[in-house]
Amino acid sequence: MADLEIRDLRVSVEGREILKGVSLDVSKGEVHAVMGPNGSGKSTLSQTLLGHPGYKVEGGRVRFKGQDILELTPDARSRLGLFLALQYPIVVPGITMNNFLRTALNAHRGYDGKDKSKSVSPKEFRTLVEPYLETLRIDRTFLSRYINEGFSGGEKKRAEILQMAVLQPEVAVLDETDSGLDIDSIKYVSEAINKMRGPELGVLMITHYTRILQFIKPDYVHVMVAGQVVESGGAEVADRLEREGYAQWGEEVA
Amino acid sequence: MAVAPKISVGDDYREKYGFYDPEKFIFKAKKGLTEDVVREISWMKSEPEWMTKFRLRSLEIFRKKSMPNWGADLSHIDFENIFYFLRASEKQGKTWDEVPADVKRTFDRLGIPEAERKFLAGVSAQYESEVVYHSLHKELSDKGVIFLDTDSGLREHPELFKEYFGTVIPPADNKFSALNSAVWSGGSFIYVPKGVRVDIPLQAYFRINAENMGQFERTLIICDEGSFVHYIEGCTAPMYTTDSLHSAVVEIIVKKGARCRYTTIQNWSTNVYNLVTKRAVAYADATMEWVDGNLGSQVTMKYPSVYMMEPGAKGDVLSVAFAGKGQHQDAGAKMVHVAPNTTSTITSKSISKAGGRTTYRGLVKVYPQAENCKSFVKCDALLLDGESRSDTYPYNEVEAENVTLGHEATVSKVSDEQLFYLMSRGIPLAEAETMIVNGFIEPFTKELPLEYAVELNRLIQLEMEGSVG
Numbered sequence: 001m002a003d004l005e006i007r008d009l010r011v012s013v014e015g016r017e018i019l020k021g022v023s024l025d026v027s028k029g030e031v032h033a034v035m036g037p038n039g040s041g042k043s044t045l046s047q048t049l050l051g052h053p054g055y056k057v058e059g060g061r062v063r064f065k066g067q068d069i070l071e072l073t074p075d076a077r078s079r080l081g082l083f084l085a086l087q088y089p090i091v092v093p094g095i096t097m098n099n100f101l102r103t104a105l106n107a108h109r110g111y112d113g114k115d116k117s118k119s120v121s122p123k124e125f126r127t128l129v130e131p132y133l134e135t136l137r138i139d140r141t142f143l144s145r146y147i148n149e150g151f152s153g154g155e156k157k158r159a160e161i162l163q164m165a166v167l168q169p170e171v172a173v174l175d176e177t178d179s180g181l182d183i184d185s186i187k188y189v190s191e192a193i194n195k196m197r198g199p200e201l202g203v204l205m206i207t208h209y210t211r212i213l214q215f216i217k218p219d220y221v222h223v224m225v226a227g228q229v230v231e232s233g234g235a236e237v238a239d240r241l242e243r244e245g246y247a248q249w250g251e252e253v254a
Numbered sequence: 255m256a257v258a259p260k261i262s263v264g265d266d267y268r269e270k271y272g273f274y275d276p277e278k279f280i281f282k283a284k285k286g287l288t289e290d291v292v293r294e295i296s297w298m299k300s301e302p303e304w305m306t307k308f309r310l311r312s313l314e315i316f317r318k319k320s321m322p323n324w325g326a327d328l329s330h331i332d333f334e335n336i337f338y339f340l341r342a343s344e345k346q347g348k349t350w351d352e353v354p355a356d357v358k359r360t361f362d363r364l365g366i367p368e369a370e371r372k373f374l375a376g377v378s379a380q381y382e383s384e385v386v387y388h389s390l391h392k393e394l395s396d397k398g399v400i401f402l403d404t405d406s407g408l409r410e411h412p413e414l415f416k417e418y419f420g421t422v423i424p425p426a427d428n429k430f431s432a433l434n435s436a437v438w439s440g441g442s443f444i445y446v447p448k449g450v451r452v453d454i455p456l457q458a459y460f461r462i463n464a465e466n467m468g469q470f471e472r473t474l475i476i477c478d479e480g481s482f483v484h485y486i487e488g489c490t491a492p493m494y495t496t497d498s499l500h501s502a503v504v505e506i507i508v509k510k511g512a513r514c515r516y517t518t519i520q521n522w523s524t525n526v527y528n529l530v531t532k533r534a535v536a537y538a539d540a541t542m543e544w545v546d547g548n549l550g551s552q553v554t555m556k557y558p559s560v561y562m563m564e565p566g567a568k569g570d571v572l573s574v575a576f577a578g579k580g581q582h583q584d585a586g587a588k589m590v591h592v593a594p595n596t597t598s599t600i601t602s603k604s605i606s607k608a609g610g611r612t613t614y615r616g617l618v619k620v621y622p623q624a625e626n627c628k629s630f631v632k633c634d635a636l637l638l639d640g641e642s643r644s645d646t647y648p649y650n651e652v653e654a655e656n657v658t659l660g661h662e663a664t665v666s667k668v669s670d671e672q673l674f675y676l677m678s679r680g681i682p683l684a685e686a687e688t689m690i691v692n693g694f695i696e697p698f699t700k701e702l703p704l705e706y707a708v709e710l711n712r713l714i715q716l717e718m719e720g721s722v723g
Contacts, residue, residue, distance in 0.1 A: 050678045053670060078680035090675040094693025103689065104679035146693070163679060 001066065002027045003202055004049075004082075004171045009060035011041075011048045018044040020227035021060065024204070026171055031203040033213060033238065036224035037246045042206045043087055045224075046175040049204075050074050050084040064171070079108050083169030085160035087176040092147040097159065100147050101129070101166050108167060132165040135192045137184075154185035161192050171202040178212035190215030210242045225249045267493065267550075271364065272523055274492035275356045277464045279382075283339040285466070289313060292436050295339045299405055299439070302412065312425035312435030319429040325615065326553040326584045331527055336468040336499055338437045340382040346403065347387045357381050364490065366459050373705060375454035376401045380471060381461050383439040394452060400445040401456055404472050407443025414445060418476055422505035422533050422561075431531045434470045434503040441471030441502065446481040446512075455484040455517075455703060460500075462491035462526070468499040475505070477512035477540075484515040486706070490550070493523045497552070500526055506534035506542065510564070513541040519706060521713070522550040524581060532558040533588075539566035545701050546573040548583050549713060557615060559588030562596035562624075569598040574698045576714070577610030577642070586615040586647075591624040591654075602633040603695050606642035607718075614663075615647045622653040630660040636694050637667050638687070688718040 002025035011019040018041045026032050036042050048055045049062065051074040062070050069077050092100075102125060111118040120128075133140060136158045148156050157177055164172050174193075178186055193203070193216055205218065213221075213235070221237040222229050223246075230249050231237060240248075281298060283291050292313050296306040321328055347353040350367050361367060361379050370377040376390035378401070385403030394401070400411060408415050425435035442458045462469050477483055491498060500522060508514045514534065522528055528551040534542040544558035560569030575583035589598035604612035614633045635644035646663050668690050676686035692699070692711050699707045 050674075052674050052678075073683065074674055074677040075680050075682050075686075078678055084678050086675065086678075090669075090671050092672050092675065092690060092693055094696030095689050099689075100676075100679070103685070104676075104681055107680040107682065107685070146696075167679065 003065055005063040007061050010058040011044055012056050012058050018227055022229055026202045026204050028170055028202045029199045031218045032220045033205045033218040034222045034224055035207055040224045041227040042224055043175055046084055046173045046206055049173055051077055081170035083164050083167055083172040085164060085174045085177050089148045089156040089160055091149050093149055095147050096144050097147060098143040105166055128166055132162055132192055135195060136162055137188050153180045154182060157181055158189060161189050173204045175206045178207055186212060210238050213238050271490040272493035274463050275360060279340050279342055280344055281341040285337055286334040287338060291338055295437060309436050312432050315425050316432035316436055319432055321429060325555050326582045336466055338468050339439060340464055341384055342381045343386045346385055353387050357386055374457050375452060376456040378403055378442055378458040380440045382464055385440050397450050398447040402443045404441040404443045418507055419474055422535055423503050423531050430501045430529045431503050434501050438470045438472035441473040444475040446477050446483045448478045449480045451482040455486050457486040460489040462498055465494045466496050471502045473504040476507045477509060477514045479509045480511040482513045486517040488519045490521050491523045491526050494525050498526045500528045502530045504532040508534055508536045508540040508542050510538045510540060515543040517545040519547045520550060524552050526551045528554040530556045535561045535563050536567035538564035541568040543570040548575045548585050553582050555584045557586045557588050561590045562593055564593045565595040567596045571600045572698055572701055573602050574695050575604040575612045577606045577612045579608040582611045584613040584615060588617045589629055591620040591627040594625045597628040600631045603698055604635045604644055605691055606644050607638035609641045611643045613645045617649045620652040620654045620657050624654045625656050628658040633663045635665045688715045
């Protein structure tokens, strides 16, 4: 049984059905790419996996580590080991990145403000964060800035990956982490993800373009069109997509 | 973490601050407001005749003045059902050991002596009508700094006192300044000599203990040329089912090139009417800053103001109001540009939850001669649910040329996107919501000394705990 098991997932947004029965399996140690044109439901899939309240599950199920998670709140899913790097990270004024990362990490450790032994120490926090600041080419002063406030597009995406590095999820969903990135940022982000890659991490990488796949080699590639997975295979699927575009599945070349 | 003067309300208010001690007093005036009561207060304090007359004249003004017909609902205040003066202790302590044991216990519970040891240059603790404890670092008194309760200020520095008292806020200013002028007792009297900087804050702590009590402290601060002082006041009271009244008057004179910062963390219990008049005059190149946090009380009406009298004067108001169930925070600011080349900023942040109501009410007034003034007003309101309410009433009266006036107002709800984002990182809903609220008032919190900032964040957390279902 896969660590993350998506079965016949149907999701609607504002009454309109977007996902029309999606099934996927992602296990630790694997990197999956989900590719698809705009409007195919890729982001709906990622937001639904973490439980965004705007997406209504109409049918199907999602199991993570053997547990049905569709009834769980987003924070519970996160603490279970699921992570989502947002396509459009949100600005939250007045909260520093430092505070955000530490609060999130403490929540993962079950620290509720009482048992100090569960909270992350400043030293431990530094050892966790610093190597990734370096890999992602993020300046230390970044940590004292407010969440995504005044960040460039590239900085926002790199900050998402930094959060992933700190929380060490078992399955990470990366929603178009590569879109809007310059080539340097793509390199840094890929370098960080490759560094985390290993038997303890599964990745579901959602992307529109094949570009990032040059840096992060997927084990599996799925093509999603109009709310359904229309093809699954190895890296060769991406190569074909690169040559022929989405037209072969009845879509315009994006 | 330092235990600063505790400022939390929320669910544990009753336990932490809402407690009361059995009433013990040396003297308690009859209930109600009469000429006799006013005379008696003056007599108990052995005041000079001019003050007795000032009080009686103020009482007359109070009777003639009508209640404000705007702002919060004050129709339930019963002036005849209030005790106007209560003396709890025979004398003022210079050490905590000299303070009556039960009163000392109260302040211990509120963390005042500990805060004093850790980070304050001077402390004043008022219990009911009078100050029961007072201290000031010796190096400051050696430099000529005066920090006394206002009654002692009148006794020990009669000339300085008379020169400034009632000059910034005359009794006839409004009904409640008249009331305070008639029955005032306690408060702080501060004088900072020329060029002296008081780098560590001075703090006054106001505590109401008795039921149906009225507290009418009167504060007078004089910052002489080129000086600096940061004064902090905190307030709490027990939870009673009947109403209490807190009606203070604070007058501040900031002379040429001086700077004064006045920080309030108002955390009255929700049976207190808090009706306060605060005003400063700032002279050439002087700066007056009000940092005003209103968290407790049933009703607050308070609009700290700065009159910029000479060129280069600067006024700054930074305020936060938090209104929960049954609370109305009607707060704001008043900036009066009398001289040219003066600047003011007002930043107001309000949070309403569980049917609470916040109002921003502000005035920027520019007189004809006050050219080249700048004023910027920013009001942000955050609503935590659909039943809460926020209103904004910004008034501008500009009679001069070349005035730069800016105004920005936003009303927002805690957004689902922000909540989802924080929660998707493992942070539970209640904590995420609290973080967003704390982030919203961060521009305020960062102006507070660290210990207060920590306490304020904790307070917001407690306030929020009741709000998430």
